[in-house]
Amino acid sequence: MTELLLARHGETDWNLGRRVQGHTDIPLNAAGLAQATALADLLAHEPLTGVFSSDLSRALTTATAVAERHGLEVTVDARLREKNFGTWEGLTDVEIAERFPAAQRGQWGDGETTEEVAVRVMGVLDSIRELHPQGSVLVVSHGGPLRAALAALAIEHGPIGNCAVFRASY
Numbered sequence: 001m002t003e004l005l006l007a008r009h010g011e012t013d014w015n016l017g018r019r020v021q022g023h024t025d026i027p028l029n030a031a032g033l034a035q036a037t038a039l040a041d042l043l044a045h046e047p048l049t050g051v052f053s054s055d056l057s058r059a060l061t062t063a064t065a066v067a068e069r070h071g072l073e074v075t076v077d078a079r080l081r082e083k084n085f086g087t088w089e090g091l092t093d094v095e096i097a098e099r100f101p102a103a104q105r106g107q108w109g110d111g112e113t114t115e116e117v118a119v120r121v122m123g124v125l126d127s128i129r130e131l132h133p134q135g136s137v138l139v140v141s142h143g144g145p146l147r148a149a150l151a152a153l154a155i156e157h158g159p160i161g162n163c164a165v166f167r168a169s170y
Contacts, residue, residue, distance in 0.1 A: 001133075001134065001169050001170070002128070002129045002132050002133060002134065002135065002136075002137060002169070002170045003135070003136040003137070003167060003168070003169055003170070004125065004128070004136075004137055004139055004167070004168045004169075004170050005043065005046065005048075005136060005137065005138045005139065005165050005166075005167055006139050006141070006146055006149060006150070006165065006166045006167075006168060007039060007062070007138060007139065007140045007141075007163060007164065007165045007166075008140075008141065008142060008143055008146055008160050008161065008162055008163060008164050009028070009032070009036075009054075009056075009058040009059040009061075009062040009140060009141070009142060009162065009163070010028045010031070010032030010033065010034075010035035010036045010039070010058065010061070010062045010162050010163050011028065011029055011031045011032035011035055011162040012026040012027065012028055012029055012032055012058050013026065013029050014026045014090075015032075015162060016029070017092065018092050018093055019090055019091065019092055020085045020088050020089050020090065020091055020092075020093075020096070021058075021082060021089065021142075022082050022083060022084055022085035022086075022088070022089040022111065023056070023081060023082060023084050023085075023089065024089045024090060025056050025057050025058075026056075026057075026058055027057050027058060027061065028057075028058050028061050028062065032058065032061075032062075032162065033061070035062075035162050035163040036061060036062040036064075036065035036066075036163065037065055038163065039062065039065065039066055039163045039165070040065040040066045040068070040069045042165070043066050043069070043138065043165075044069050046070075046136055046138075047135065047136055048066075048070050048072060048135070048136050048137065048138055049132050049134075049135035049136060049137060050072065050075065050128070050131065050132050050135075050137040050138070051063050051066060051067040051070070051072050051073075051074050051075065051137070051138045051140070052074070052075045052076075052077055052080065052124075052128055052137065052138070052139045052140070053074050053075070053076055053077070053080060053139075053140040053141070054076075054077070054078070054080035054081045054082070054140065054141050054142060054145075055076045055077070055078045055080075055081065056081055056082065056142070058142075059080065059140045059141055059142060060074060060076060060140075062140050062163065063138065063140035066138055066140075067138075077124050077127075079120045079121065079123060079124040080121065080124055080139065080140075080141040080142075080145060081141075081142065081145070082141075082142035082143070082144050082145065083111060083112050083114075083117045083142075083144035083145070084111045084112040085108075085109065085111040085112075086109050086110035086111035086112075087109060087110055087111075088100070088103075088108075088109050088111060089111075096109075114144075114148065117144055117145055117148045118148035118149075118151070118152055120145075121141070121145040121148050121149050121152075122148070122149065122152050125139070125149060125170065129170050143160050146160050146166070147160065149168075150166060150168075153168045153170065155168055
């Protein structure tokens with residue numbers, strides 16, 4: 001059985017400003033770098049057999065901090081990217097509500113659908129399970145993909161903070 005440690009990347013300035021990041025490649029800020037180091041400390045004694053990450057720098061930097069402690073390389077997979085929010089990227093929740101009134105009715109604009117995100121994320125998790133049928137694997141991604149994976153794996157959760165970790169036997 002594969003144990004997945006599903007983690008969100010560290011904090012960025014856009015997280016602080018409540019801006020939708022999506023596929024926009026925003027780096028970790030100082031707090032995010034400290035969170036990545038704290039995550040590496042937290043997982044230092046985990047018997048990891050692999051570390052996987054989104055190709056976006058905020059996730060990759062977070063994953064690298066942990067991988068280096070374990071002498072592992074990070075396997076980068078773009079399928080772990082955040083949801084593509086299309087024209088909403090870079091906007092705050094307030095700006096989205098002002099520019100796209102349908103958003104208040106749950107209509108998510110011109111980006112990826114939640115279902116599309118779930119399909120691609122579960123596809124990569126299936127691939128990881130095949131590569132690592134035994135052992136613990138860290139997967140560093142983003143809020144949207146993690147929510148999709150946790151829903152598919154029937155794991156209850158509240159808000160997903162920066163560098164939060166969820167365990168799933170898969």
